Amino acid sequence: MTADGTNASAGGTNVGTEGTESNAARTDANAGRTRASAGRTRAGAERTRPGTMLFRQIRAEWTKIRTVRRWTLTLLAAAVAMVVVSLLGASGGSVQHAGGPEAPPPKGPDGKVVRDAFRFVHQEMRGDGTITAHLASLKSLVEGEAGSKSVPWATAGIMVKSGLRPGASYVALLSTRGHGIRLQNDFTHDKAVSADGTWLRLTRSGSRFTAYVSSDGTSWKTAGGVTVRGIPANARVGVFAASPPHTEMSRRFGSLSILDAPAHAIGTFDNVTVTGAEPGGWTGTTVGEPLPEFDPPGAPPRTPLVKDGSSVSGGTITVTGSGEIAPEQRGMDLVQKGLQGALVGMLVVVAVGALSMTSEFRHGLVRTTFTVLPRRGGMLVAKALVLGVTVFAVSAVALAVAFPIAQSRLRSSGFRPPGFPSWSLSDPEALRAIAGSALLVALVAVLAMAFGAVFRHSAAAIAVVLLIVLVPQILASALPLGASRFLLSVTPAAGFAVQQSQPHYAFTADMCLPEDGCYPFSPWAGLAVPFLYVLVAMLLAWWLLRRRDA
Secondary structure (H helix, E strand, C coil): CHHHHHHHHHHHHHHHHHHHHHHHHHHHHHHHHHHHHHHHHHHHHHHHCHHHHHHHHHHHHHHHHHHCHHHHHHHHHHHHHHHHHHHHHHCCCCCCCCCCCCCCCCECCCCCEEEECEEEEEEEEEEEEEEEEEEEEEEEEECCCCCCCCCCCCEEEEEEECCCCCCCCEEEEEEECCCCEEEEECCCEEEEEECCCCEEEEEEECCEEEEEEECCCCCCEEEEEEECCCCCCEEEEEEEEECCCEEEEEEECCEEEEEEECEEEEEEEEEEEEEEECCCCCEEEEECCCCCCCCCCCCCCCCCCCCCEEEEECCEEEEEECCCEEECCCCCCHHHHCCCHHHHHHHHHHHHHHHHHHHHHHHCHHHHHHHHCCCHHHHHHHHHHHHHHHHHHHHHHHHHHHHHHHHHHHHHCCCCCCCCCCCCCCCHHHHHHHHHHHHHHHHHHHHHHHHHHHHCCHHHHHHHHHHHHHHHHHHCCCCCHHHHHHHHHHCHHHHHHHHCCCCCCCCCCCCCCHHHCCCCCCHHHHHHHHHHHHHHHHHHHHHHHHHCCC
8 A cells, every 4th residue: 555655646746747847848938939029019019110111112112213224225325415415515615716815804813804994094002002082073974865864883982902913813892873872892791881971981900890880970980890911911992983884685485685885974073182192193994804894786876975084173083984893794604604504404303203103003003012011201202212323323424425525515615715714623612512413413413302292193293293394484585684583582493503503792893693603602602592492392292192092
């Protein structure tokens, strides 16, 4: 009995041990399944992280754009079109140079070409000093108009200039016929200081010049100050007068007519006093080349009714002058002329941008995309990034190849120094224009893609983009100047301002014409307009994708 009981007890113990081991095994199995489930959960979490999801979407979009043969061929066609059209545009004109080598134009203190022609009545100033003058009258006379017309930028005033050489550094406080009193220096710096006032004063202390304006010669108001280091201790000081031509413009669809008539400014000064000047009289000098007389073709030469000159009688100085003191602004922007292919290439990539989105809706592929990658906004961003970067790279390479060849063509056609600047890829303005043009093409492609998501129809998306990008470029040369500038300010066509190589100075008589490649905005400010269009279109596309079924 005892042995049997012991055996039974041992058997029970063995059974209990086996049960415990079985439970432990089941526990280990459950733990393994739990770890596997946790692993799958972590893997799912990894897949649903925004960064990981966006990377997968970008990779998927890149695969699409490089494997769809017609899109690749279209991008290559756009690159070829940019090069070919840029070369054709550079071959569309020529300049004839007659009479031997041209004299180099004057250059200002910063090395840029300037216009520096006026009548100057002056004497020598040594060191610090002050010039004060009362501008008794300022008249503007236009040849053949008998006083019926005037030039708003006809000027007369006081000046301190480093010398009589055209392009020499200067500071001037001047009155204009239509733009008030202004403080200017070194051709590119201008500040409106007062709407009226007939007494002018300019004080020098070292390299610091301070301007004052008064209406009665007793109570003076500080008008501003500038620091100019290019004027030596011994300088010329005096009164001057200058006037650009009187310009009349007629714009019709496809044609532009500009008629210039010679004009003179006549300034009458009294109570002119100078401290710090050497004892001596006044000397009258015509600085720079006078403006040519504008006779109609074939007409006999005529004697101008008014000539530049000056007179000093008692305490009154009368100065009659023509010409301008301003930066030179060429009528043709050679950088922009060498990048004309960007517009044609842009029209080609618009189709790629629209089709990259609408083809997914047409073939039903968007349902698969949204099933695998449910973040619709992420898909839109991925498409924009891949399309934009690809188009930018293709456009930048094409324009970088076309630009130096186009510039060589232009130089061989007569657009060469000293009459015209010489541009190369090493110039910052040229690099900015090339990179900015490529960025503009990329932005328009993304805009077409966003409109493709909005309309879900290729023709509609392409038509809208062409309407707001191409049509303003065509109408700009036909509408009145004010309407043209407005149109080029509020449409994506404003982005072409990035191709400008020369700034437009509002304080000159030059007209900012779209035909000459002049836009209302500065380069980067103009490029911001199409960027805003893209941003709004992307937000609208994202909102509609979330609300509508695939």
